Amino acid sequence: MKQKLTTICIAYMLCTVQNYASATEIEADSVKIITLNEVIIESxxxxxxxxxxxxxxxxxxxxxxxxxxxxxxxxxEVLKDQFSLNVNESITRNVSGAFREELHNGISADIYMRGGYISAQRNGVDLRPLLKGPIGDDVAIIENIEFIKGPAGFMNSLGDPAGSYNIITKKPTGINKKTFSVIQGSFGLIRAEADLGGKLDNKGKLLYRFNIMGMNKKGFLRFDSNERILIAPSLKYKFDENTTLTVEYIYQRLNYMMLSEAQISPNGFGSLPRNFSITDPSSRPYKANDHNVFANFQKKINKNWSFTGQLSEINSQSAGTIFWVYGKNETNPNILDRYYVYDGMKYNIFSAQAFTQGNFSTGEVKHSFLAGIDFNHKHNKTQDTWNTASTIYPLDITNPVYANVINNNGTGGDFDSENQINSPENLTDSKLYYTSFYVMDEIGLLHNKLKINGGIRLTQFEADFNQYGEKTDASDWILTPRIGANYLITKSFSIYGLYDNSFIPQAGIDYQKNPLKPIRGKSFEAGLKKDWNNKALNTTLSVYHITRSQNIVKDPVNNDIYQSGENESKGIEFDLRGQIVKGLNVIINYAYTDSKITKDDKNPALVGKPTPNRIRHIQNTWLDYALPFKSIKGFSLSLGYQYMAGRAERFTSSDPQDLKDFFRLDGGVSYSKRKFSINLMVNNILDSHQYSTAWKRNDMYYWVQLPPVNYRCSITLNL
Known part of the structure; x- marks a missing residue:
């Protein structure tokens, strides 16, 4: 019923906009347009x-x-120079204040910013599941990544008040393209990929793009392995100069040994050998399959008005096993009491969006108008033994012995556990629907130097949740306003301010078995932007203040979920990116983040403590320099570092542990000539012993160890 209602609304909007545009269309001057073949010159x-x-x-x-x-x-271009293979690999170094919680391996990117867990978008579609996910996108399908800081309810789907990131996938362009690349590197890395594109007919109406990738590597941890396959065809049909339809399909398959790369010890963070593993070679590998279909229809009605409608559906399934330690062995602390846990998840996300954009004037005031509707349906199912696994597989961290016989290591579709994993204690089933209507109008004043926009979004949502036998539901209507202003001091210098509200519908129950309320966010932001060197370089300086109420917190002792009250995030961010001088491209950013609990009725001792994963200082620098010497034309050198200080644990605690500062230096060299290029990158040049996400629980220390010095080398051919 909801999907039918959404379809009717979209059709009504399209008809209304077309009728309005037809009545107000102004005939353009007759201009003869000559289209030239596009030529790409790389330098x-x-x-x-x-x-x-x-x-x-x-x-x-x-x-x-x-x-x-x-x-x-x-x-x-940046991702290529930095040799990132997917969203999980250091892409956050390019954005002030952004970082990953590196815990779920390939299953989830888990990016934080401005004191919160930011939402994932793909082509403007909200694809964040109700639990962990989505699978970190591979660079083989990425054209660009947009990081939107702060609430953005009128630009893309709902999200955390901290912001969101939006993956723009590669699409057909009509340009003949045949790119092949092979990568080899440390830990047995071997990867091959191809990017093909062009026209399928003589008139250039039907365009295609085809991306394919295969990868296999071992990890630096013992018994780790990772296989990945990606297939992504897409088609674009031009009905005429003003009407297009694009259809994409993305298939990703993952197969690896470790759901989590965490190390565990009673002796402190980083106290184990780098390659220490709590997993076992006889355990069942983790497998994931992800299917995404995306369709986008665009209609330019006239020179002032356009309409966009898009549909997307994701079906994802993952299952595997993991060894986990819940507490300290009091008899012999060097013995890890490992429980063998089955973890399976299925989720489906269906999204329909339609919006219209237009420009018009009322007297001397210019308007930019936006209105639309979003519909999203999320359905998650899990089957696991996190709370019921009972068999202990001891492991001595001073003398580990592996290759044990696993009692419940099913290799087929069923998992032969020592427990019945189809009982209510092993199953969850959650659903979330939301339909949202929004309008926004921006007016231009003072010869269009001052632009003021205001908008409002009305969202209705319904949630049903069955968590390990406990059932609950929730529904609500929520109104979220937004107002912003931007003033052009000069053609290349602007100042802006923004007030925005946001919320995230929740499906679940708290520790008292009550339905979870929506997280409410309120954000104030102001900043300065400046273009330099004829737009070759840009700087942004911003300050912000975010408050979150009804925030969800997981108790670090008993794992219960409750809504603690409020937390507050405020900070300063600076970003510089672009070309300083000819051949020297740079990315420099810094963020100061003060994020803490301000109200918690259930645990007052946490008030004033940092929010989960807060990092007070983050500073990143990346330099890429094309050597100017004619005798070695085509060579480039790259060098960059990541620095983090004031790091907080994964969970807020009344007894927070100190985490050491983080510093990593990377560098590389590349050579390109005509259709051929070769690239070498060395990560962690100083071979520093680093760990990322960390926390303490039940007298045990948990952390994610990062790789030692390692390299990657690629050869790319453009035909």
Whole structure:
């Protein structure tokens, strides 16, 4: 019924906009247009580290300089230079204050920013499951990544008040493209990928893009392994110059030994050998399959009005086993009491969106208008033994002996556990529907130097949740306003301010078995933006203050979930990206984040303590320099570092543990000539002993160990 209602609303909106546009259309001057074949000329001196073109999926029409919000763009060129293979690999170094909770291996990116867990979008579609996920996107399908700082309810789907990131996938362009790449590296890494594109007919109406990738590698931890396959075909059909339909399909398959790369010990963070593993070679590998279908229809009605409608569906399934330790062995602390846990999850996300954009004037006042509707349905099912696994597989950290016989190591579709895993204690089933209507209008004053936008979103949601036999439901209507202003001091310098509200519908129950309430967020932001060197370089300086109420917190002792009350995040962020001088491209950013609990009725001792995973200081630098010497033309050198200080644990605790500062240095060299390029990257040049996400629980220390010095080398051929 909900999907039918959404379809009717979308059809009504399309008809209304077309009728209005037809009545107000102004005939354009007759201009003869000559279309030239597009030619791509690549040069090390012209890398695109800085761009101000936002994707159409963000729904706003301004340039970055005129947008009253801090939005940072990461181009595919940057990801290539830094040798990132997927979203889980250091892409956050390119955005001030962003970082990963590195716990769920390939299953989930888990990115934090401004004191909160930010939402994942793909082409403007909300694809965050109700639990962990989605699978970290591979660079083989990534065109750009947009980091939207703060609430953005009118630009993309709902999310945490900290912000969101939006993956823009590669799409057909009509340009003939045949790119092949092979990568070899440390820990047995071997990877091959291809990117093909062009036209399928002589008239250039039907375009295609085809990306394929296969990867296999061992980890630096004992018994770790990772296999990954990606297939992503897409088609674009041009009905005419103003009407297009794009259809994409993305298939990802993962197969690896470790759901989590955490190390565990009673002796403190980082106290085990780097390659120590709590898993076992005889355990069942973890497997995941992910299918995503995406369709986008765009209609330019006239020079002032356009309509966009899109549908997306994701079906994902993952299952495997993990060894986990819940507490300390009091008899012999060096013995890890490992429980063998089965963890399986299925989720489906269906999304339908429609929005219209237009420009008109009332007297001397110019308007940019946006209105639309979003529908989203999320359905998660899990089957696990996190609370029921009972057999202990001891492991001595001073003399580990592996290859034990696993009693419940099923290898087929069923898992032969010592417990019945189909009982209510092993199952969850959660559903969340929301339908949202929104409008936003931006007016231009003072010869369009001052732009003020205001908007409002009305969301209705319903949630049903069955967690280990406990059933609950929730529903509500929520109104979220937004107002922003941007003033162009000069053509290349602007100042802006923003007030925004947001919320995240929740499906679940708290420790008292009550339905979870929506997380409510309120954000104030102000900043300065400046373009330099004829838009080759951009800087952004912003300050923000975010409050979250009805925030969800997991008790670090008994794992119960409750809504603690409020937390507060405030900070300063600076981003610089682009070309300083010819051949020298840079990314420099810094963030100061003060995020803490301000109200917690259930645990007053936590008030004033940092929110989960808070990092007070983050500073990143990346330099890429094309050597100017004619005798060695085509060579580039890269060097960059990541620095983090004031790190907090994964869970808020009344007795917080100190986490050491983080510093990693990476560097590389590349050579390109015509259609051929080779790239070498060395990560962790100083071979520093680093760990990321960490926490203490039940007298045990948990942390994620990071790799020692390692390298990657690629050969790429463009035909």
């Amino acid at each position: 090390n001196n012209d890398k695109k580290y800085r761009t101000d073109k936002l994707s159409s999926s963000l729904r706003i029409q301004q340039q970055l300089l005129e947008t009253p919000q801090n939005i940072q763009l990461i181009s595919a």
